[in-house]
Amino acid sequence: xxxxxxxxxxxxxxxxxxxxxxxxxPITRIILKIMELSKNWAKNLDRLSGKKSTLLIVSxxxxxxxxxxxxxxxxxxxxxxxxxxYDQPVTAVYNEELYVVDGLxxxxxxxxxxxxxxxxxxxxxxxxxxSVDLTGLxxxxxxxxxxxxxxxxxxxxxxxxTQVNVTIYEKVSENRPLTYDILHLDKLDxxxxxxxxxxxxxxxxxKGAQYKLDKVATVKALLDVNSIPNPKAGDVTIKDIPLxxxxxxxxxxxxxxxxxxxxxxxxxxxxxxxxxxxxVPKGNLAFGKSIxxxxxxxxxxxxxxxxxxVDQLQQLDVEVDVKGLEKDKDYNITLKKPxxxxxxxxxxxxxxxxxxxxxxxxxENVSITTKNLDSGxxxxxxxxxxxxxxxxxxxxxxxxxxxxxxxITAYVDLKNYGEGTxxxxxxxxxxxxxxxxASKTKKVKIVITKK
Numbered sequence: 001x002x003x004x005x006x007x008x009x010x011x012x013x014x015x016x017x018x019x020x021x022x023x024x025x026p027i028t029r030i031i032l033k034i035m036e037l038s039k040n041w042a043k044n045l046d047r048l049s050g051k052k053s054t055l056l057i058v059s060x061x062x063x064x065x066x067x068x069x070x071x072x073x074x075x076x077x078x079x080x081x082x083x084x085x086y087d088q089p090v091t092a093v094y095n096e097e098l099y100v101v102d103g104l105x106x107x108x109x110x111x112x113x114x115x116x117x118x119x120x121x122x123x124x125x126x127x128x129x130x131s132v133d134l135t136g137l138x139x140x141x142x143x144x145x146x147x148x149x150x151x152x153x154x155x156x157x158x159x160x161x162t163q164v165n166v167t168i169y170e171k172v173s174e175n176r177p178l179t180y181d182i183l184h185l186d187k188l189d190x191x192x193x194x195x196x197x198x199x200x201x202x203x204x205x206x207k208g209a210q211y212k213l214d215k216v217a218t219v220k221a222l223l224d225v226n227s228i229p230n231p232k233a234g235d236v237t238i239k240d241i242p243l244x245x246x247x248x249x250x251x252x253x254x255x256x257x258x259x260x261x262x263x264x265x266x267x268x269x270x271x272x273x274x275x276x277x278x279x280v281p282k283g284n285l286a287f288g289k290s291i292x293x294x295x296x297x298x299x300x301x302x303x304x305x306x307x308x309x310v311d312q313l314q315q316l317d318v319e320v321d322v323k324g325l326e327k328d329k330d331y332n333i334t335l336k337k338p339x340x341x342x343x344x345x346x347x348x349x350x351x352x353x354x355x356x357x358x359x360x361x362x363x364e365n366v367s368i369t370t371k372n373l374d375s376g377x378x379x380x381x382x383x384x385x386x387x388x389x390x391x392x393x394x395x396x397x398x399x400x401x402x403x404x405x406x407x408i409t410a411y412v413d414l415k416n417y418g419e420g421t422x423x424x425x426x427x428x429x430x431x432x433x434x435x436x437x438a439s440k441t442k443k444v445k446i447v448i449t450k451k
Contacts (some may be wrong), residue, residue, distance in 0.1 A: 003226065017399075083119050085110040090146065094134035094168070100209050100256075103141075104168040110148055114155040130159065134168065141167045169209035173258075177203050178198075178243070180221040180264070188225045190343035191304045192233065196267040197223060201333035204262075206245060208255035216255060217248045219293025221262050233270045239263045271307040275301050278315045279351055280433055283323025285358075291322065291434040292356035292396040301335075302345035320351050328354050356396035363391045363405055368426060368444060372415035380415065382421060389444070391428050393437035408432040410439055412446065421447050 035316050087107040094101060108130055112119050130148050137144075180197055188194070204219055221241045228236055240261045245253045279294050301316055316338070320331050331351040335344055365388045370379055389410050393400060412424045423426040423445050428437040 021253050032065070075254050080111045081116045081119060082111055083123075085112065085123075088130050088148075090130045091129060092134055093131060096171075098171055099139070100169050100171050100207075100212075101166050102169065102209065103164060104132065104166060108146060109160045111158040111160070112150075112155050113157065118154045132164075132166075137168055138171055139168045140167060161373055169211075171207055171256075172210050172213060174213050175203050175206050176206050176216060176219045176245075178219055178221060178262070180223055180241075183222055183224045184226050188228075190230060191270050191272070191362075192231060193269050193271060193304070193306055193342060194225075194266060195269040195307065198265045198267075199260075200263045200265075204243060205258040206255050207258065212253055212255050213226070215247045216245045216253055219243060219245050219257060221264065222365070223264060223266070224375070228266065228268075231268055235269050236266050236268065237263060238266055269307065270304060271310045272302055272304045273310045273313065274302045275313055276300050276315050277349065278317050278433070280317050280319050281322045281353075283321055283325075284320055284436075285355065286324055286326035289355050289357050289438075290358035290395040290399075291353060292398060293352075293354040294320070294434055295352045295354075297350040297352075298346060303341050303342040305337075305341035309338065313338060313341065315407075318349060318351070320353065322353060325353065325355060328352070356398070358394055359397045359400055360392055361400045361403075362395045362440075363393060363408055364388075366391045366408055366410045366428075366439075368406065369409065369411045369413050370446075371413050373448070374414075375451060377419065377448050378451050379446050379448050382447050385441075386444035386446065389426055389428075390396040392438050392440060393430065393435050394438075395432070399434050403430065403432055403435065408437060412444065414448070417448055419448050419450055421445060438448040 014271060086109050088110050089107055090105055092101055092104055096380075130146055130273050132144050132146050134144065143165050144165055146159050146161070148159055150155050150157065168191070178199060178201060180199060182194060182197070185194070188350055197234055199221055206213055206216055206219065223229070223238060223241055227238055227241075240381055241264055242261055243257045245255050245257060247253055256390060276364075277296050279296055281291060281294060285291065296318065303316065316335070318335065320333065329352075331353065333349050333351060334348060336348055337344060367388055368381070368386070373379055391408055391410060392404060393408070408430045409429065410426055410428045412426060414424065417424070425443055426439040426441055428439050430437050
């Protein structure tokens, strides 16, 4: 037992000598050396710190270090940047076959916040955009949150708006008749006319909330003349014509229309006819003057337009203002298109008016006729003197010599006159428009009775 104790004592003594020789003694010598050197450094540092140049250098070094630090921090702050993405579309997730949604904005604005390079990358990389999940919501009003999904997580964003109130309605459907409107008709060649439009269906289905369907007054196919390639007389088929629903005030309603487009067969015609030109002088010439001749540079003109308007037009009247005229004059007149006429073969006409001294001539016993009497009545003159009048015609002597009694018409206009005795004005016209006509008797009495 004693031998074992001596063995361990010797072992621990040898270990202690080993650590003292290799670790403790060397470290102790190093520490003593450092302490000796630090005394010398302290003396030298004390001498250096007492010099002004040393303090100046130290101050400059400290200022430079502070500048570098602040500059790095400011760069981090300045690099924070914001950019607004305007009018970003909003996608709603819900059962579109069963419901319609009101109150959801079509677009929102997104403010991206972060470093410029991150914002640039975010704009270049695809995102899932702005969405709102309405799955599971029942008909009624709900406050929902909009979400923006961007792959770069280093950016912050803000939506405007972030939350919205939406109303969910059950979707219903109805059948409505389909009509059409023609857009940009003024772009069609003025010599052409759209005579007929046949749409490939007579009705459509509209879908939406019931309160919106109740507002729908008409559903129209919008046929755009600009969509007709090289329009000319004949039949042409137009496809993919869009449909629009309107209310009573002509406002477009946001309802679903099935189908979304239709086709139509369009018949284009070019009705035309050559008619004579009749120059009609307006106003009184200077005292003692009359028109000897009034001559247009063209006597006929070709008119284009609706077939019914072309058929009804027998002549084209051109008015010339001769008020106060006392000598010959040439007129350059821009022609006006009658109702239903879309084009004329000539746009302007030149009229030469020759002035002469005025004379007068009387035509006696010109019978009075009636105009515009209602078909349920008959009329007769109150006395024999009310049956005929004397007409005074004024104009150039040459024109007066050529006029006959049959060229003069005296009449009374009985429009809006009913049963009874009436005193009405006598009006006179003649075939020669260069002359003026007037009845010596200004009014006559007539008796209207029922048939």
